[in-house]
Amino acid sequence: MSTVLDTEQATDVGSADAYESLIARLSQQSVVKHFDAYADVPWDDPDYRIDPADPRWELDDDDPLGATDWYKAQAQEVRARIGLHGIVNAMKTGLQFESVLKRGLLEYASTLPNGAPEFRYAYHEVIEEAHHSLMFQEFVNRSTLDPPGMPKLMQIGSRGVVKLGRRFPALFFLFVLGGEDPIDYVQRQELRSSKGIHPLLERIMRIHVTEEARHLSFARSYLKRHVPELSWAKRQMLAVRVPFILGTMAGTMLRPSSEMVRRYRIPKSVLEEAFDDNPQARQFVRDSLRKVRNLCVELGIVTLVSKRLWKAFGIWDEPAAA
Numbered sequence: 539m540s541t542v543l544d545t546e547q548a549t550d551v552g553s554a555d556a557y558e559s560l561i562a563r564l565s566q567q568s569v570v571k572h573f574d575a576y577a578d579v580p581w582d583d584p585d586y587r588i589d590p591a592d593p594r595w596e597l598d599d600d601d602p603l604g605a606t607d608w609y610k611a612q613a614q615e616v617r618a619r620i621g622l623h624g625i626v627n628a629m630k631t632g633l634q635f636e637s638v639l640k641r642g643l644l645e646y647a648s649t650l651p652n653g654a655p656e657f658r659y660a661y662h663e664v665i666e667e668a669h670h671s672l673m674f675q676e677f678v679n680r681s682t683l684d685p686p687g688m689p690k691l692m693q694i695g696s697r698g699v700v701k702l703g704r705r706f707p708a709l710f711f712l713f714v715l716g717g718e719d720p721i722d723y724v725q726r727q728e729l730r731s732s733k734g735i736h737p738l739l740e741r742i743m744r745i746h747v748t749e750e751a752r753h754l755s756f757a758r759s760y761l762k763r764h765v766p767e768l769s770w771a772k773r774q775m776l777a778v779r780v781p782f783i784l785g786t787m788a789g790t791m792l793r794p795s796s797e798m799v800r801r802y803r804i805p806k807s808v809l810e811e812a813f814d815d816n817p818q819a820r821q822f823v824r825d826s827l828r829k830v831r832n833l834c835v836e837l838g839i840v841t842l843v844s845k846r847l848w849k850a851f852g853i854w855d856e857p858a859a860a
């Protein structure tokens with residue numbers, strides 16, 4: 539299996555022609571390199587079976603929770619189950635996010651005039667996301683665990699994001715990057731590491747990063763092309779709302795769900811040690827947002843006021859560090 543991961547296409551979209559030809563290339567890629575959730579994943583191969591006690595699910599020292607003495611003191615089966623539970627909850631969250639994304643993309647596409655190249659690409663992306671969600675849900679089902687995914691409040695709040703696809707697509711695509719960029723960052727790190735990854739998880743992640751490279755490229759290009767055309771007032775709205783969205787999402791995505799905390803009785807002090815008082819974990823969150831943060835700087839939507847919000851959420855880093 540190839541170890542080279544597809545990366546984003548160059549996004550120089552300074553002219554309308556360059557922007558349209560990028561969208562045409564991305565659309566063509568969706569035709570020649572796409573995956574089917576069932577035809578392209580050997581679900582019933584005995585090597586792909588999910589055993590919750592499999593030591594390959596265990597968290598290692600690179601993981602904030604895995605590094606704690608509390609985690610290391612758990613029985614092997616519990617350590618493995620906690621690792622698997624984190625994966626399936628992230629997948630459930632991912633497919634709930636993709637549901638919002640698909641509905642928002644359809645809203646966005648419904649506003650486009652005949653002949654708009656974005657229409658075709660948006661539909662390719664909806665189709666690909668539907669296959670991702672089928673893969674994630676199938677994995678969750680086979681794990682025999684029952685993760686809730688996003689916290690309830692976030693699920694309710696996310697319904698408003700769907701409408702942004704029609705009313706304020708620039709904010710919608712920044713929300714999209716806020717979800718896709720950190721996950722892509724985490725999955726690429728996992729795939730590049732030398733850890734023994736379960737083959738089913740590896741297959742799903744490889745399919746995912748390949749197609750996400752195109753989605754990220756489209757979202758970034760859309761923003762580079764359209765944010766400069768927005769009114770001053772709309773750009774101010776982006777400046778203030780984006781750090782709220784990113785800060786809230788990153789905070790919940792990269793730590794255990796409250797259901798996991800209850801089920802495994804993870805003490806509050808352990809969570810503080812692993813996440814709140816851990817400079818490395820906090821840096822990891824900032825790193826996972828680096829690309830979208832740098833894009834916001836490039837788009838001119840990090841203002842003096844909004845930078846304070848980024849800092850308050852603990853997601854700011856100076857762009858020079860990139």
Ligand SMILES: [Fe+2]
Pocket residue numbers: 636666667670746750
């Ligand atoms: Fe996806």
Ligand SMILES: [Fe+2]
Pocket residue numbers: 667718749750753754
């Ligand atoms: Fe995507």
